[in-house]
Amino acid sequence: MYLSRPAEYALRASTYLARLEPGKRVTSSQLAQAVDVPPAFLSKIMRRLTANGIVDSKKGHHGGFVLARPPVEIRFLDILRAVEFGPIKDHCLFGLGNCNADNPCPLHVEWEILKQQIEQWARTHTLGESLNAAQAFKQKQA
Template sequence: MAIIFSRKCELGIQAVLYLASAEGREVISSEEIANELKIPKEFISKILQELTSSGIISSKKGKMGGFSLAKNPNKIHLIDIVLAIDGADIFSKCVLGFPNCSSETPCPMHATWSQLIDETFKMLSEETIDNYKNKVLRKIESLK
């Protein structure tokens, strides 16, 4: 089964978008995020920990603690989350799984695939969390 982003990465993006949509509030607990996004609390907690240690979000410990964006949502790009959780493999590894695929020793699909991957990287690098924060609330509504 092929996938694009790992489950962790999918949920990481969901969670960051939810935090962005809650602007004005100081922090949001992992429990609220889990309930709103209908995903297991334990799993999203681990993901929030990763996002915290990579500096995309920040956490407040103790009672009344929770998570918030580490910077302005127009400074957080989708690519930041993808690279933090899944790394750069999707953009750098050979699409056919050949070793050392490059313009010197290209695989058969190298040229055509590079073009698509570059476009994808560009989109993820340009789009900010800010551009999407309102859309996530509408999607969450549809989950209820």
């Protein structure tokens, strides 16, 4: 495992939204069903996406969630950051507070390389890329 549940769920949900007709709103529980995550928990995650301007929410009748911007403008990084991705960036494998390029722990350099790659990945991929996959959701194992 290397993505928290909230992170994984947030990616699922926003990918689902990206694949809807633009502008179409979907309620949290519809989303939860489609994307197969516990409703109450997803609701919580959606709040974070809303607070971070990734999604727009509307209450009441015909309320629900839409992406706040076109999919190609939403980077994975934006989504991951919205649900706490931070700790990764500055986490020393050895738990040293003072671990940096000048004063590196034994694995600092190698670890840095991986962290950079991951962040690079998250920065360069967007929801736009998810749009034309054949298989969508809910086709669980036979």
